[in-house]
Amino acid sequence: MRNKTMRVNINSKKYSDTQYPVVGAATKSLGWSTTLAHDWDILWRDGSVSLSTLARMKTTQKINHFPGMYEISRKNCLAKNLNRFRETFPEDYDFYPETWILPQDIEGFKSVLNNKNTLIIKPDASSQGKGIFLVNKIEEVKDLKNVIGQKYINNPLLIDGLKFDLRIYVLVAGCDPLRVYIHEEGLARFATEPYSPPDMNNLNNRFMHLTNYAVNKHNEKFIQNQGDNEQSHKRSFSSILKKLEKEGRDSANLWDDICDIIIKTLLTAQPFLATSYKSAQSNDYYNGMCFEVLGFDILIDSDLRPWLLEVNFTPSFTTDSPLDLNIKKQVITDTLRLVSLPDRSKQVFEKIKTQYIQKRTLGKKTAHENIELRGFAQEIRDAYETQYCGGFIKIYPGSDYFEYTKILKHSQILWAGGFSDFLYLPRIKKPSFSESKDRNHSANKIRGKSPNTPMKTQRSGISPKRIVKVKTKLSFSSVDFSCSHSRSKSYLIGSDSSILN
Numbered sequence: 001m002r003n004k005t006m007r008v009n010i011n012s013k014k015y016s017d018t019q020y021p022v023v024g025a026a027t028k029s030l031g032w033s034t035t036l037a038h039d040w041d042i043l044w045r046d047g048s049v050s051l052s053t054l055a056r057m058k059t060t061q062k063i064n065h066f067p068g069m070y071e072i073s074r075k076n077c078l079a080k081n082l083n084r085f086r087e088t089f090p091e092d093y094d095f096y097p098e099t100w101i102l103p104q105d106i107e108g109f110k111s112v113l114n115n116k117n118t119l120i121i122k123p124d125a126s127s128q129g130k131g132i133f134l135v136n137k138i139e140e141v142k143d144l145k146n147v148i149g150q151k152y153i154n155n156p157l158l159i160d161g162l163k164f165d166l167r168i169y170v171l172v173a174g175c176d177p178l179r180v181y182i183h184e185e186g187l188a189r190f191a192t193e194p195y196s197p198p199d200m201n202n203l204n205n206r207f208m209h210l211t212n213y214a215v216n217k218h219n220e221k222f223i224q225n226q227g228d229n230e231q232s233h234k235r236s237f238s239s240i241l242k243k244l245e246k247e248g249r250d251s252a253n254l255w256d257d258i259c260d261i262i263i264k265t266l267l268t269a270q271p272f273l274a275t276s277y278k279s280a281q282s283n284d285y286y287n288g289m290c291f292e293v294l295g296f297d298i299l300i301d302s303d304l305r306p307w308l309l310e311v312n313f314t315p316s317f318t319t320d321s322p323l324d325l326n327i328k329k330q331v332i333t334d335t336l337r338l339v340s341l342p343d344r345s346k347q348v349f350e351k352i353k354t355q356y357i358q359k360r361t362l363g364k365k366t367a368h369e370n371i372e373l374r375g376f377a378q379e380i381r382d383a384y385e386t387q388y389c390g391g392f393i394k395i396y397p398g399s400d401y402f403e404y405t406k407i408l409k410h411s412q413i414l415w416a417g418g419f420s421d422f423l424y425l426p427r428i429k430k431p432s433f434s435e436s437k438d439r440n441h442s443a444n445k446i447r448g449k450s451p452n453t454p455m456k457t458q459r460s461g462i463s464p465k466r467i468v469k470v471k472t473k474l475s476f477s478s479v480d481f482s483c484s485h486s487r488s489k490s491y492l493i494g495s496d497s498s499i500l501n
Contacts, residue, residue, distance in 0.1 A: 073313035176274035186237035271415035334390030
């Protein structure tokens with residue numbers, strides 16, 4: 001039985017929902033075509049997605065944003081969420097610099113300034129370094145509105161004497177339950193002036209203190225990466241890890257800490273994302289109508305401790321260099337492939353669903369039917385994504401899922417207004433030993449080591465003693481995933497006026 005023809009639109013001149021040509025390049029690399037038709041399968045747009053847009057979609061359609069992701073992508077919302085979780089879990093949430101939402105937290109902000117600290121001011125909803133500046137005197141604080149004030153990390157790890165940060169690409173593939181992948185490749189973005197701790201002479205030197213590409217590309221000293229140039233001001237994430245490894249630094253522990261930051265940050269917003277999602281689409285058994293590529297900006301200090309700076313819900317996919325093109329195209333290609341569950345796997349689920357419906361006609365509906373159907377759908381997704389994750393590594397749920405249960409419970413209680421009766425924890429099985437080995441293989445590729453070299457961290461592999469054997473009710477041996485993307489397909493990447501506000 002042939003798969004249907006998928007329909008797609010990219011870079012519509014009328015609606016201009018995505019400004020990045022690399023999205024089109026990624027779709028072409030998969031053998032997909034584009035169309036202006038309304039009967040699309042995947043919609044890729046740069047702007048946010050409303051609940052009404054999601055509600056009008058068919059359950060077979062996908063869109064590249066979650067309604068409500070602003071809870072961690074807006075700087076003030078991120079600060080609000082992480083600050084309140086730090087009150088309950090101070091040791092778990094110490095990865096975020098002390099931050100004040102202004103003007104409401106102005107008194108605490110001023111008290112820190114009075115102690116001769118340097119703080120960095122960032123607008124709530126800006127990007128590319130716009131409106132960012134440093135302060136170290138109370139007199140410099142005037143009429144600050146819709147901004148955050150954050151303690152400046154004055155001991156950054158330096159490479160070639162320059163400050164840098166990391167752009168980590170994270171795929172949220174589902175919100176109920178949460179499904180999180182990290183890509184093995186990302187970017188390191190360098191400042192263009194040698195670093196010195198902030199003082200009165202350099203406080204306003206944006207080329208020294210800011211690592212944003214949009215800022216530093218205007219410095220005459222900026223060197224664009226035309227390949228594997230280790231002296232350029234933008235490099236690959238993997239090259240940084242390999243450099244640290246050569247210097248005897250524990251890059252494996254750094255990797256694990258970064259994964260931990262990503263999971264804990266997303267857990268603060270998971271109940272809100274899930275509630276919003278279910279209010280618009282309550283019958284999506286696959287938990288897959290929305291997906292999102294986030295850009296986590298991480299700063300590493302001189303002690304090799306990672307700090308979360310911000311989360312970008314629409315990370316830039318501008319490709320000004322071969323390095324940009326290679327990495328960003330791969331991230332988008334891997335994303336589109338991973339979220340595109342083929343027709344054959346859906347047919348397996350439909351057969352199971354039909355069996356439940358037939359049983360129901362002969363008797364009353366079972367109490368756990370909905371949960372069981374969701375469980376079957378998730379197993380089908382797991383089987384497919386394990387084979388087609390590309391450069392993505394699944395970090396949640398993972399072998400250490402149960403270590404995050406206290407945080408997930410607390411998050412759900414907060415969003416339910418403190419009423420634990422509303423608490424719902426999805427049934428998650430621990431990954432199989434083969435799945436853990438796959439993550440170990442992928443993580444070691446990043447570090448430039450043999451796939452058989454064990455990671456030192458818990459997430460990258462699990463001890464045989466911790467393996468829990470789970471008997472699956474489904475057999476996927478009859479599901480042929482191998483040719484699921486060999487056909488010519490048409491996905492809608494762009495805009496559709498029939499559903500967009």
